[in-house]
Amino acid sequence: MPTREVLTLQFGHYSNFIGTHWWNIQESSFSYEPKQPSEINHDVLYREGETPRKETTFTPRLLLVDLKGSVGHLTEQGNLYKAVEKSLPLHSDLWDSENIQVTTEPVVNKAPFIQNLEKGPADGEDAVVNFEDDVTVWADYLVPRFHPRTVNIVREYEHQSLDQPFNVFHYGHHLWKTEQFQEEFSNKIRAYAEECDFMQGFQVILDSTNGFSGLGSSCIQHLQDEYGKSILAFPVIDGKNFNKSLNDLFKVLNTALCYQSIGEHCSLFSPLCVGQNGWPQAGACRQFNHLTYNSELDYHTSSLLATALDTISLRYRQKEFSTSALSDLCADLNKLGRRAAATSLSLPFPMTAGQDLIDVLDDHEGPLWTSLTPSCDISMDKSMQSLVLRGIHHERLKRPPHEAKLQQRKAAYSCSSVHEMMTLYLACSCHATATHLTNLKAPLTIKEPYPNIFNNNIHQNGDFSPWPVGEEVKSVPVLAGLHSGPSLSHMFDSLHSQASRIKSISKLRGFKDSGLEQDELIECLDQLLTYKEAYEDHYE
Template identity: 30%
Template sequence: MAAVCREVICLQLGQYANSVGTHWWNLQESQRCHHLDSELCSDVQFRAGVTLSGVETYTPRLIVLDIKGSVRSLQVEGDVDEEEATPAWNGKVTTHREEPADSGGGATIQGGAPEGGGGRGMGLAGGGAIQSNRQESYQPITRDGVWSDYLHTQLHPKSLCILNNGGGTGGLESFSQGQSLLKSSASLEELEERLHFFSEECDYLQGFHLLCDTHNGFSGAGAKMAELLHDEYPGRGILGFGTSPVPPEQRDLHTSMYQLMNCVMSLVALSSHSSIFCPLTLNSSLGRRPGPPVVFPHLVYDASWQYHSSAVLAVALDTLTAPYRLTSSTLSMSHLADTLSFSGRKVLTASCSLPFPIGSASLLPDALLPHLSSPPWRCVSACVDDAPVFCQSVVLRGIPRPRQISSLLPGRRPPSSLHVCGSGEEVLQCFTSAICPQTLSISHLLGAPCRLGPTFPQFFSHYITKDGWTAEEPLPEPTAVGGVPVMAALRSSSSLRLSLRALCDEVSKMDVRRWANFSTAGIEEAELEEAINDLRSLAECYRLDESGDSDDSD
């Protein structure tokens, strides 16, 4: 009997969240195009439709909120070529048209690693190209580009919602301003209508993905959206992901102060109304001084370029959410969230190994053996990696079944307990138990890699082969990487105690009265103080029973 498809609706709020989301949908589209969806059920996040003329469509269950200027590559007009049968919308609609296929061959996506780096660059060192799997024409990705420039997936007319806010995130800089956007009855009615359109056609709606920027005013809009979902869809899972880009080296005090306050307010609000909440950022700190960006051993990426940084986070997101999108999985979004948020620990950290280091002829036990003392992943939630964890969900993808267990000859002594496991799932479970003893670990092993697709940046080092394997020596010539093995973990980490407390201490030293816009739309000093106290209480949920991290340790 086939497993029941448990649908998920995704909401994306803000330019950076939409950059991450765009790469994420592109990755899922690539999985389908390469017929690698036998493990991951694409129907969980995509919906089938038929136009009035009988043309079949397959689009994401997605609602996008952004401001004017971020969707310049998508046409927004009052009529569409064709609507789906039995349309339920009488107002203005949005058209998304793809350029016709290039019959002369594949087009290129350019824009790779920073100059002088050891990466290949999207156009390759000598001006080479990656051909689009769908033979479409793409414009080069530039630094002033926006997420719609590299969107590879067709959207439903009801997906796109553009806010009239004056042209930039500078006009939507505070949490309170974002909240105000969704306080009007007209805005709420439109959002609720779109939500009902996608939810009412679901047979079994298991929950929502909520991606929102936490560094600008969309943090307030995201908090309001989480509250709406919590009230309107009780019992459904809400997985919140707060996205924040690596800031430019030169930032004024005004901007950094607003980003700090937005982060605190959104952490409290989103963790309160979501099943779980996970920051996604390549910064090493959530505070005003973000520190150096995360370094991956075999990525040569430009962390300050949102096209690059959002691609890294999208791979992590696609891998982390795999457990309840599996074709054969009985694990639901709510079950996963309940397991990981035990004892009120609703804020989680994400970690990712991109690509997971394994040679073209290596076996999984041999690849994991060097990492028993230190996992291969890097934290992408502005926390440290080596702190004890309370529970975790680990996903490893891209290891073919014949290479998942050891092939030791009879009579040979196994190098580790990993080498005596009878299945790949046992190997991964043994590994997670070894690195985190006495910790509840949920693990999933997928054979198919993360298929990257034509719009993904080629920022890999010269040690990565076209199939994503890690070579012992640099490759003689650069090659386009089509797919990679990935390891990612969603963790309830004790490191959050120090991170959240440091955030509280930093914002407590501020005089909110100096920042007029923050209180203009309703956030008063007392409300910020309450959020700080709530965040301190949340931080204490991550105290270890026999903790060595005393009050003086931060």
């Protein structure tokens, strides 16, 4: 049976932070042991190729976009194939060779982790790596090598520029319309698509608070018009909180315009942010019982979002049920005009050392997951949800009859698999909720450059302990999901409320100068209310 491929697109600096962790996680899950083949079909997101030297390569089926000066040591051609250096001829009839002035970009030093990666284990002592201090851009902890068409640099704007910031939705929209960018980028999409046996759709991660919201939204519209495949989009907001300024309104309006656009053109979208509010500021960070992370570090927060995305996408990347498709996931959750879903994460899944799954579920109180969607606390009732549980082995299900004791009195003891027991638990704890559950045996592998955010009471296999154990965490069980339910109504209502503070776009010069009309703002606000009403209990 042919592979059902998915093409991934990343638009923006924070999106690429998330994407880098995501691709690193996938690389760490590769299995080279014939007796223990991977449960994951990596061909869904990866492509096999060949270098000019006839060396086999395996690279992400990926296109990413970022601004000039944002990729560190990485070149636009990547580091997989050696690009042919172009030099000016010594003599030419078109110019005077003595008066030629050649300007070269400064060489960017590689981060210690990249230096260690390139040296390899046999090349001597590794440099000391402190990721929290060393990582300034996402390329500083990138493990996989990219195909030459993957990296795309926007040279009209510079990363973190104060003179000409890329901070308006329409800047990205206009950039897409330029013949050079649209034609070149569209050709790269087509090249990937033509390589596929049976492409099932697209995953898109895009920054929603700056110009990449317009660029990514325009690309999503192009994908819908040109290919008609399923599109799963994740508009993202970083977890940083800054002093209040006019830039807050820019971010709110960019986000509102982004949600309006992708809600019309994608199959399903799920906003992501580790902050509880998202707008006008990210707000207090989401709390995980056994994690300690810095919400001001993109390197930390993006790892949580990447963990959720990697786990959620296992539904259409598993080998056992190869017919499970991206379109099925979207169709389950976008009923009744509901194009948005909330993302949840349980990291690590609460397995206590020495306990079986039957006891863990019986003792657990409250929701199993934490929301990663801004202004949205996911309820366990009245929703459609797709959940993926990874890392719980059958041996941890329950005790054998001669050791079971009190376990035998529980209804769940009759369950013979992890999938059956979790399904029973969700049926009992989630009122009027339809759940699609996927489970894999393999846990999430933890190794550098994944950040060290686990508390010292976590065993190396991810189990909790009531006291410090001081072990290096090597793997953890994870539960993540997408949910479509009434709680999303509050998200749209909150965004509408903040965007409604903008009475006139005349004060937001960047938007006015780029062509946004007052009528378009009103239309956007009305559309947010339409989205909101689709999630209200009384709505039919």
